[in-house]
Amino acid sequence: NAGVMQNPRHLVRRRGQEARLRCSPMKGHSHVYWYRQLPEEGLKFMVYLQKENIIDESGMPKERFSAEFPKEGPSILRIQQVVRGDSAAYFCASSPTGVDQPQHFGDGTRLSIL
């Protein structure tokens, strides 16, 4: 029973390029969450999605960041025109329902901006 799968594990981009981070939730999980971890700030919630719907994006920066969870395929976190400050570890978590269930995390994608 595979856990939450994230790829790539490491991603290097130059300033101005686009970064695409993928997340496949655990089998049977229809709720996906994205978090960002910065060294001195800890883990911060970004966005919560269900299939084809964004439920809460209150933690997403207003510009350049977007997320989707299509009917088929993995959830995608997309960062356009990356800047140095986007360098961080991005984690995806999933749960079977959105209520009173623990979120299970993937191993993360480490994004480095040159």
Added chain:
Amino acid sequence: SQELEQSPQSLIVQEGKNLTINCTSSKTLYGLYWYKQKYGEGLIFLMMLQKGGEEKSHEKITAKLDEKKQQSSLHITASQPSHAGIYLCGADILGPAGGADGLTFGKGTHLIIQP
């Protein structure tokens, strides 16, 4: 200010000793989750607490949520090298009316076990 405060920030403990990590909120905790993270890896779910006064154990790790649901503690008995890592508490601080289930996390407690 940090919504979830963890203490201590770091902890060095001799193997075999007991230790406690605390997680405190100024708001009611509707669900409290403990995770462990090894450096460079993802978070491993340890325990979930929801009811005031609730206590759960798994192997040598025990977690409690106080009656007022504003503080949780994680206690490790007879620590081992495998317990080393970063312990994170995450919580739903918005509750049923919050409309979202993104967790708020503390900054973590770095635990080092000395042989």
